[in-house]
Amino acid sequence: MKVYMSGKYKAVVMGGSWGGMNAAVEILKYLPADYPLPIVLVLHRLKGVISELPALIRKKTYVQIKEADEKEKMQPGTVYIAPADYHLLIEQDQTFSLDVSEAILFSRPSIDVTFESAAEVFGKKLIGIVLSGASKDGSQGLYTICRAGGQAIVQDPRQAEVTTMPQAAIETVKRAKVLTLDEIAAYLLAV
Amino acid sequence: MLDNVQVDDLFEELLKQYGYDFRDYSRASVLRRVSRFMTHTRLPDLHSLKLATLKDPQFFEYFLQEITVNVTEMFRDPSFFLALRQKVVPILSTYPYIKIWDAGCSTGEEIFSLAILLKEENLLKRTRIYATDINQKVLRQAKEGIFPMAHMVHYTKNYQKAGGKYSLSDYYHAHHGGAIFDSTLLENIIFYPHNLATDESFNEFHLIICRNVLIYFNKQLQERVFGLFLKSLAPLGYLGLGKKESVLFAAKPEFFESIDKEEKIYRRTY
Ligand SMILES: C[S@@+](CC[C@H](N)C(=O)[O-])C[C@H]1O[C@@H](n2cnc3c(N)ncnc32)[C@H](O)[C@@H]1O
Numbered sequence: 001m002k003v004y005m006s007g008k009y010k011a012v013v014m015g016g017s018w019g020g021m022n023a024a025v026e027i028l029k030y031l032p033a034d035y036p037l038p039i040v041l042v043l044h045r046l047k048g049v050i051s052e053l054p055a056l057i058r059k060k061t062y063v064q065i066k067e068a069d070e071k072e073k074m075q076p077g078t079v080y081i082a083p084a085d086y087h088l089l090i091e092q093d094q095t096f097s098l099d100v101s102e103a104i105l106f107s108r109p110s111i112d113v114t115f116e117s118a119a120e121v122f123g124k125k126l127i128g129i130v131l132s133g134a135s136k137d138g139s140q141g142l143y144t145i146c147r148a149g150g151q152a153i154v155q156d157p158r159q160a161e162v163t164t165m166p167q168a169a170i171e172t173v174k175r176a177k178v179l180t181l182d183e184i185a186a187y188l189l190a191v
Numbered sequence: 192m193l194d195n196v197q198v199d200d201l202f203e204e205l206l207k208q209y210g211y212d213f214r215d216y217s218r219a220s221v222l223r224r225v226s227r228f229m230t231h232t233r234l235p236d237l238h239s240l241k242l243a244t245l246k247d248p249q250f251f252e253y254f255l256q257e258i259t260v261n262v263t264e265m266f267r268d269p270s271f272f273l274a275l276r277q278k279v280v281p282i283l284s285t286y287p288y289i290k291i292w293d294a295g296c297s298t299g300e301e302i303f304s305l306a307i308l309l310k311e312e313n314l315l316k317r318t319r320i321y322a323t324d325i326n327q328k329v330l331r332q333a334k335e336g337i338f339p340m341a342h343m344v345h346y347t348k349n350y351q352k353a354g355g356k357y358s359l360s361d362y363y364h365a366h367h368g369g370a371i372f373d374s375t376l377l378e379n380i381i382f383y384p385h386n387l388a389t390d391e392s393f394n395e396f397h398l399i400i401c402r403n404v405l406i407y408f409n410k411q412l413q414e415r416v417f418g419l420f421l422k423s424l425a426p427l428g429y430l431g432l433g434k435k436e437s438v439l440f441a442a443k444p445e446f447f448e449s450i451d452k453e454e455k456i457y458r459r460t461y
Contacts, residue, residue, distance in 0.1 A: 069435070070435050070438060097217040097406065113223070
């Protein structure tokens with residue numbers, strides 16, 4: 001399958017916590033190995049269980065999945081997972097920076113931090129997606145993405161394992177598209 | 192969103208006036224700290240920030256304290272300390288006198304962890320540790336050796352996972368919600384300010400520890416620090432980095448061999 005790309009977007013950032021990983025897999029499994037955008041995935045999870053995560057997701061997807069390394073440059077067709085216990089930021093040259101500063105909303109990695117730094121770099125050429133989760137993290141970041149002209153998407157709370165995160169995002173970002181996981185996948189394939 | 196040109200200008204001026212160089216810090220994270228500082232201090236724009244820091248050295252000192260990230264813990268990444276104990280300490284113990292540099296030691300949790308480990312291996316008495324940081328406030332705190340009692344549960348678990356031989360509580364007593372650490376642990380430790388971005392090598396060491404500092408530097412500055420460490424390591428000396436720091440060191444195998452890949456412990460090859 002060849003994905004048609006209008007060049008309208010340059011990157012995708014996604015975030016979730018409880019239920020977020022399953023949701024992410026349900027989207028990512030539809031993307032072909034040569035998907036033309038880099039994707040950054042920020043999930044809250046318990047300390048220590050991190051390293052297995054890329055392997056877990058990898059089993060079910062075609063796109064390449066790896067943990068984001070410090071100073072690594074973002075490549076298309078690759079999903080970068082934020083390492084546990086670090087905030088993940090994106091530099092203007094599209095490389096990653098890590099940061100161990102205070103947890104935000106009890107989370108490190110913080111979805112807001114990654115979303116906000118991605119918005120600085122990609123502006124309107126960014127898609128931000130908030131998935132299932134039990135926290136308000138992500139709302140502020142999605143708001144920043146939207147304000148910078150990027151596309152804000154929220155998983156339909158009716159379908160989410162935990163509604164707190166998508167619900168908070170919808171309330172904060174009035175212009176966000178609310179979509180089911182299938183619809184999000186279709187959107188990512190069509191842009 | 193902060194304007195990069197104005198930020199460059201701010202950093203140039205601070206360098207000229209105070210000798211502190213932030214130009215080669217990882218931009219995204221340092222910008223986040225700067226915006227956060229501006230929000231807290233209610234400075235409306237970069238221009239006012241510039242005027243305020245240039246006018247008042249004390250305010251600059253505060254700025255410096257706030258834009259550096261000092262978050263740390265005891266036995267952070269316990270497996271690192273375990274590897275140190277199992278793979279590095281046996282070699283260090285063959286030296287009559289051991290010199291260690293902990294660069295970017297922050298508020299001292301890492302120093303106390305190291306001192307406890309060395310004490311349990313009977314090496315502390317013949318070790319001298321140089322504990323440095325750019326931020327003088329954290330150095331003062333480190334010297335005091337008082338950490339919140341509430342953190343001791345977590346630190347005790349770390350201590351055990353790091354191969355601790357006794358009980359962490361053997362090393363402190365509780366006082367008004369603080370855990371006051373045994374000050375004799377610091378007998379051979381020298382604290383002083385050193386800036387990895389601008390200062391030179393000042394001694395030769397058998398082990399250099401620099402964790403979660405390089406992530407805040409861009410490639411050029413990391414290169415500089417790489418040179419600094421190479422200059423400051425005794426032949427066959429060890430270097431321990433943070434869990435996610437390695438790119439540069441892994442890319443230059445002619446200088447360092449990896450002793451423990453996972454834990455980012457390297458050894459000078461000559
Ligand atoms: C996140 S803390 C790391 C503390 C400890 N090493 C650890 O891993 O838990 C980073 C420390 O690096 C210090 N630092 C930042 N820039 C520095 C520089 N140019 N030279 C020396 N230390 C610096 C900061 O002040 C801070 O205390």
